Amino acid sequence: MDLSRTQQDYIKAIWNLDQLDKKAKMKVVADILLVKPPTVLAMFRQLSKLGIISYDKREGAKLTVAGRGEAEQLIRKHRLIETFLRSVLKIEEPLLHDEAEKLEHVISDQLIMKIDEYLNYPSTDPHGSIIPLSRVGDIQYALHEVEPDIPFKIIQIPMAGKEKNYCIDNDFLPGSEWKIKNVGPKNESFLVTNSEVYLAISDHMAEKIKVTIIRR
Numbered sequence: 001m002d003l004s005r006t007q008q009d010y011i012k013a014i015w016n017l018d019q020l021d022k023k024a025k026m027k028v029v030a031d032i033l034l035v036k037p038p039t040v041l042a043m044f045r046q047l048s049k050l051g052i053i054s055y056d057k058r059e060g061a062k063l064t065v066a067g068r069g070e071a072e073q074l075i076r077k078h079r080l081i082e083t084f085l086r087s088v089l090k091i092e093e094p095l096l097h098d099e100a101e102k103l104e105h106v107i108s109d110q111l112i113m114k115i116d117e118y119l120n121y122p123s124t125d126p127h128g129s130i131i132p133l134s135r136v137g138d139i140q141y142a143l144h145e146v147e148p149d150i151p152f153k154i155i156q157i158p159m160a161g162k163e164k165n166y167c168i169d170n171d172f173l174p175g176s177e178w179k180i181k182n183v184g185p186k187n188e189s190f191l192v193t194n195s196e197v198y199l200a201i202s203d204h205m206a207e208k209i210k211v212t213i214i215r216r
Contacts, residue, residue, distance in 0.1 A: 003052075005105045008074055009033060010043050011052060014061050015071035025060035072132040077112050078104040079125035079132075084115050086126040096126070110147050113213060117150070134213075144187060144206035146213065148180045156210040163205050170199050177214060 003011070013032045014024040022028065026044070030037045044061050047053045052067035063071055081100040085091040091099065116122075116134065124130055146152050154174050157167040167173065172192075181198065182191040190201040201209070 003050075003070060007043070007047065007050075007052075008070075008105060010040075010047060011063065011067055011071045012074055014053065014063055015068070015075065018063065023060040024062070026057075029061070073134075074104055076132040076134065077107055079129060080112055080115055080119070080122070081107065082125050082127075083119055083122050083131070087119065110145065110150075113150060114147055140210045140212055142207050143180075143190065143192075143201065143209040143211055144203060146180060146211060148183060151177055151179045151214040152211040153177050153214055154209065154211050156208075158205060158208045163208070166205075167209075170197070172199055172201075 010029065010033070013029050017024045017028065017032075026037045026040045030040045033040070044053065044055045047061070047067070048055050051064055052070065053061045053063055055061045078100045081103050082096055085096055085099060113134070122131060140155055141152075143152070154172065154176050156174060157172065158164050171194075172178070176194060178192045178194045178199075180190050181193050184190070188203050190203070190206050192199050192201055
């Protein structure tokens with residue numbers, strides 16, 4: 001789900017309050033985000049329509065299952081960014097937190113996967129806080145969106161014609177695991193492998209083939 005930076009700030013504030021066993025009431029969230037209560041109420045209504053939160057005046061805002069997933073992936077990005085900035089670039093507080101706050105809103109899922117892999121899948125950030133697990137297994141990508149050397153599992157292949165037969169003849173089937181080894185000029189072709197054979201996939205097919213990322 002594509003959420004604005006402001007919407008992300010709200011769901012993160014609600015998530016953090018929940019971790020402290022505190023109710024995300026309108027006035028509390030307003031104080032955290034330095035806005036007025038009517039502004040918070042308007043956002044609560046907006047997030048409720050999106051299915052991100054449920055809101056009750058007495059109990060405050062509560063994240064739905066979808067909202068919690070969005071919040072945890074944002075927290076995951078923040079903590080992985082902090083881990084990278086600290087361990088690789090040796091950045092200290094308060095710059096460490098401030099830069100992660102900015103980057104968490106703009107960094108792509110593909111890049112955060114590469115950072116996670118580079119850091120050898122850390123379980124905690126520099127402060128000892130747990131890094132939420134990736135939801136990549138639940139997220140479908142088109143094959144051409146996956147970075148080279150990132151393992152993926154096929155979910156769906158083209159359903160008709162020569163393209164389908166090509167996939168079947170080469171055991172490039174739903175449930176099988178592959179990764180991209182090379183990308184042709186202008187992303188016109190993708191060389192994939194399952195560690196036993198190599199297979200060329202056209203850009204046209206790569207847009208149709210749906211996959212999920214495998215997290216080791």
